Amino acid sequence: MKTTYIKVSLSAILLLGIYSCKKGEAVSVENSATDSAVAMVTDSVSSAATMTVENKQFIKTADVNMEVKDVYETTISIEKTVQDLGGFVTHSNLQSNVVSQETYNTSGEEAMLIKKYQTENTMQVRVPTEKLGDLLVQINDKKLFLNSRTIKAEDVTSNIKYAEMEAKRIKKTGENIDQLKTNKDKVKLDNDNMAEGNLQQLANIDTSDHIKYSTVDIYIKEPKLRTAEIAVTNTKNIDNKYKFNFIYDAKNAFVEGYYLIQKIAVGLITIWPLLLILAAIVYFLRKRRPLKAESTKIQD
Structure with a gap:
């Protein structure tokens, strides 16, 4: 009986160990699958x-x-x-x-x-x-x-190769220019060649930077x-509060009216020659009217 109990216990322990191992393997496989999925997502985002x-x-x-x-x-x-x-x-x-x-x-x-x-x-x-x-x-x-x-x-591989060939051409052109006699044409050719070389260097630097x-x-x-x-x-309430002030507006209107009288007086003084001429015309017309009336009576 005792021997049978021991065998049963050993069998139970063995089965439990096998189940634990299989469960551990399943968890490991599941984690590996998750890691692979994450890696695939990352690769799909950044592969290009x-x-x-x-x-x-x-x-x-x-x-x-x-x-x-x-x-x-x-x-x-x-x-x-x-x-x-x-x-x-x-x-x-x-x-x-x-x-x-x-x-x-x-x-x-x-x-x-x-x-x-x-x-x-x-x-x-x-x-x-x-x-x-x-x-x-x-x-x-x-x-x-x-x-x-x-x-x-x-x-841009071909562009880089072409830039290298252009640099060699510009260098060779500079060497040929150096062999010419110094004159105005040589100075101009040398200046143009240097300017072309500078532009080529700038293009090379820009391409290298973008790479x-x-x-x-x-x-x-x-x-x-x-x-x-x-x-x-509340700006509406503030506007209503200060929209109209009777005492201030009345005082201001009185002052502005006083200034208006002054401006009218100054304006009349400014046009005094016209007023003098107008007064002379009115005086002449009034003086002439009685003369016409007396002539009419004499004729009658």
Whole structure:
């Protein structure tokens, strides 16, 4: 009996151990599957941005348009991420577009201004090209809804080769110019060749910079309108309070009338020659009228 009990106990322990091992293996498989899924999501987000081809040079750019919960917080987060990745922000235009605003009077002196607005931001950042995929993954984590995302990789290998050949040509042209006799034509040729060489160097620097740093244009906005409640003064009541003051307005009207009399007097003094001529005409006409009346009586 005792032997049978021992066998049963050993069998139970063995079965429990096998079950635990299988359960542990299942959990391990499940965790591995989860890790693989995360890796696949990450790869799907960044594979286009992290693409490399042997003996090829690419200028990579990206354009992201998405909706986020809070534009301001997302902007701060993106700027910090860009800085941590060794990049920098070249443009950031955060603004709130006011859809409507109304003022409601709450008392004789106070009122409430209600604004309905939508916040958006247009950004342009630049990050080391090898970090472009990391940045896009970080940005993707902030989205509520992705409207669009475009990633471009422009092959500039042939452009770089052509720039190298142009540099050799410009150098050879400079050596040929140096062998010419010094005159006005030589000075002009040398100046033109140096100017062409400077432009070529500038183009090389610009291309190298765009290969090293990728440019990302980001547009983010909030999906719904926000409201802002701003305490303001009841301006209508203030206007009514000071709209009319009888004593002040009457006093001011009296003073303005006094000044008007002065202006009229000064104006009359200014045109005294005209008044003198007018008075002479009136006097002449009045003096002539009695003479005409006497002539009429004599004729009768």
